[in-house]
Amino acid sequence: ADPVMVLNDDNTIVITSNRLSETGAPLLEQGMIVGQLALADALIIGNCNNQVKFSELTIDMFRMLQALEREPMNLASQMNKPGMQESTEKPARRENPHKYLLYKPTFSQLYTFLAASFKELPANSVLLIYLSATGVFPSGRSDSEGPYDFGGVLTNSNRDIINGDALHKRNQSYKxxxxxxxxxxxxxxxxxLFIIVxxxxxxxxxxxxxxxxQPLVCLLSPTAYPKALQDQSQRGSLFTLFLNNPLMAFLFVSGLSSMRxxxxxxxxxxxxxINRDIAQLxxxxRSIDQSFLQFFGDEFLRLLLTRFIFCSATMRMHKIFRETRNYPETYPQLPRDETVENPHLQKHILELASILDVRNVFLENTLDDY
Structure with a gap:
């Protein structure tokens, strides 16, 4: 389902691994003050009817599952560059976060797993919730604007009502x-709590x-994509692809379908x-919410945050992503001028585009366009 093929010299397809390798996450600078929290549990929830599925996994769920796995040690050692001296010490085994994979869970099923994970969460640990699902929008204007008045995401299609009229009438009076x-x-x-929607x-x-x-961060996808990319939704969300394999996503939005x-x-x-520089940004x-830094001590969350910023910066510079709803958002809000619209990062993205000979796809004077 990958949108871009990586080819060997003999035109065979290279199988790319998207698990966390030893050099995957940007290293923390010495003296960098970040939280000591560790990702312990992850709920990966999917309800996208039109996506490619593997058994009870949608492509988005599969990609997020991979993004939260470490590269097995024996495979990682085989992939090391030649000439590197092998260490005689056996590396310490580092755990993967425990994952619950929930495909189309009902509300009661989802809450049961959430409560169980919450109950068992060790001290100084993080619970990650990943939601890949259809949006549910508020049916009418509400007098108040509480946490239940903006809609949410549909984790399970209601199978009890087949008649479209009945569903419509029900939605008028019930959430x-x-x-x-x-x-x-x-x-x-x-x-x-670390949430990805x-x-x-x-x-x-x-x-x-x-x-x-408590530390709380939400990474939020664009709510709409440019028309040129909408037909690809069956092969998974572009936002999740950026979090799983940012280079693959960058190639895809640049219009490339294969490369050596x-x-x-x-x-x-x-x-x-680029990831190292994003980590430094x-x-x-000086104005970033401390929640982001609280999560930055964990390798998985650090990599997700840097990939998110790369994704957001790429979309903001791309010529066809011109509407506000085409851009990812966060809660709490990131300082845009210091992160996703930072000139230093924009220069890096243009340089990457130059390496791929796709610089014409991106805006050169991005700062002048805001």
Missing amino acids: EMHCLHPGDLYPFTRKP DSSNSVAYKNFTNLFG RGLWEKCQDYLRK LTHS
Whole structure:
């Protein structure tokens, strides 16, 4: 389902691994003050009817599953560059986060797993919730604007009502039973919570309130994509692809469908440099919300955050992503001028585009366009 093929010299397809490798996440600078939280549990929830599926996994769920896995040690050692001296010490085994994979869960099923994970979460640990699902929008204007008035995401299609009219009438007077609203997650913000929402109504989760003062971050997908990219939704969301394999996503939005392995590896090296610089932008920012830095000590979350910023910066510079709804959002809000619209990062993206000879796809004077 990958939109871009990486080819060897003999035109065989290279199988790329998107698990976390030893050099995957940008290293923390010495003296960098970040939180000591560790990602312990992840709920990966999917309800996208039109996506490619593997058994009970949508392509988005599969990609997020991979993004939260470490590269097995034996495979990682085989992939090391030749000439590197092998260490005689056996590396310490590092755990993968425990994952619950929920395909089309009902509200009660989802809440049961959420509660179980919350209960078992160790001290100084993070619960990650990934939602890839259809958006549910508010049916009418409400007098109040509470955490249940902006809609949410539909985790399970209601199979009881087949008649479209009945469904329509029901929606007029009742809220959708299997819609997960931002307010449904409030009780779980008593512990550190990291939320990723990939949905046409992801912005509902901008209306969050941190009631308990614990670290809380929401990464929110664009709510719409340019028409040229909408036909590709069956092969998975572009936003999740950026979080799983940012170079693959960058090639896709640049209009490339295949490339040679040598160029792929050169671009991956450059992307690692970009990730290191993004990490510095975040940690050196004076106005960033501390929640982001609290999560930055964990390798998985650090990589997701840097990939998110790369994704957002790329979309803001791309010529066909011109509407506000085409851009990812966060809660709390990131300082845009220090992160996703930082001139230093924009220069890096143009340089990566130059390596691929697709610079014409991006705006040169991005800052002048805002």
